[in-house]
Amino acid sequence: MENSNDNICLPLPVTISNWFTTYKQREDYLVNFLKNILPSSDVKDIDEELRKLFPLTKRKGKVTNKPEKSSLMAMRKCIRLYLNQTKTYIQYKQMVPLNSLWLGYMHHMLGIKNFTSLPMNFTHSHWESINHRLIKADFHGAIITIVKSKCPSTIGIEGIIIQDTKNTFKVLGKDNVIRVIPKASCIFRIHLEHNVYFDVFGKELCIRPTERSVKKFKNFQIPDL
């Protein structure tokens, strides 16, 4: 074993080491050659020209690993509500107390005791402030009906809002079926007590409820679906 160790640590013979050239040496040789050959006007461009790259094959970009969504999906599955299945875990009559809670919240939000005293049109003095408070309110637990829609099969759906996402409402109907309704294509009628209701364009509500409470609304909107 010591013999082999000595063999490894000895320097290489001269005949082999003559063949070595470092990268730096090769480069200097090439540059000197070019300086001698080229006309004097081109000599100063040599460094720049040597730096140019000519791709001869396709470049493959770096393969980036996308972050796994598994943790988010798992969380979603935990809170998932069962959709459009005959065996539902939530019944309409269980949600009715939620609706009465929401009505109490609306009383508090709008600052009035009786909903029939709400302003009917823009000539009333409190119109603007009531509208602001209505649009910033949270709609979980409200009874909602769809009056106008681009999709005819969604017209007439009625129920309690269970979940409010950025683009959809999850509505629980009286037949215990949960329906997901996109907001952008509908006009909703939100029912308050004593036959008072208000109609709102869904496209104005296409914001997450947390963000809607701080959002400033434009004064000019086109009233068209």
Add this chain to the structure above:
Amino acid sequence: MLCPEVWNFGAPQYSFFHILNLNNNTNSIKKNIKNRPMSTIKTHCFIHSVSFVLPNICSIPEGFCESILEDSDYYRINGLRAVELINRTFINSFIKQGTFSLLTVDKRLDIDNLIAITPDGHLWLNLRRSCYQKLGIEGKPTRFERKEHSRYVVKINLKASKLTPGNKYYERIYTNLDKMLDLTFDVIISWDPLAERICPSSVAAWFDKRGFPVNICHQQVIRRCEYSLEIPALVQNNYKEFFEWLGVFCIDGNLINENKNMEAQYVSSYECPKPRIQVGQIQYLQFTGFFTQKKILKIYNAWKKYALLNNTILPWCTIDIQGFVDSPIKLNNQMEHSFYTNGDHSCTIAMCPSNNGYILRQSLNSRRMPKIKQ
């Protein structure tokens, strides 16, 4: 356009179809060419007016007029709601037994909401976008405005078995049509019962019982006779001039040159196309009102029989059928009709009774926008 060329607007487009079968070749390559007039007439489901031109006839026999006018009354209902047409008893008694036709009047096709019932039992609703988005019944956007979707067509098959009370489909249609309180129409209706002994006025009695004001309407008859006139002969190579002359005659245009000097006074004037025939008198008969498909076939057969009976006297004879400009359906209940610059759909048949040959001309409106050259 900086400066629109107001003199350079093209005329609105029409589409004309001609079928020439004047020599009545029985060895014709084209199939069914003998039955073409009949099948073309069958494609009109609502007919507004029928007119006949009969040259060289002294007087039209009353029997001919009578056969056209008998049982041809129609009824007008004001303020009809679309919900009434879904009624089960109504469907069983009138739509399933016989042919029922209904058309909205006094409403313009491109602007208002319309309904119609075709003889094969389909209820067509041609609605504006705001009304369709409120209604809630599935329909298709109009094929004439694919980008903007300003109108929608809803088609309900009244003869379908799923349209019975208790069915989810029926309940949905019923509630959706019922909630639209402003969807009322003034309509004209006509019913051809299956059995001879049932009077067609029972449909009017039904609507009267439901509480709608029903008025009876009769066909309007216009008769005209021109004396000692030159008429063009029906030959294959000048059929376009022939139909032009026929059009001028039908609208009572000025065909008579009082004296030859009149021609010299104008740079150009209309003259009868050659070859010409001199006749003593020429009869024009027009019925305007509302004709159903079945009645039109009866009228066509009566006219053909009369023409063949007098084939030695008549050099040619014509029948002209005009459809409603505001009807939402054309061409055999399949296609949607629209009124952009005009709402024509008509059919004219010029027949030579001696050899049973004919020229068929169909004039339909075209929905192409007029090209404006800049």
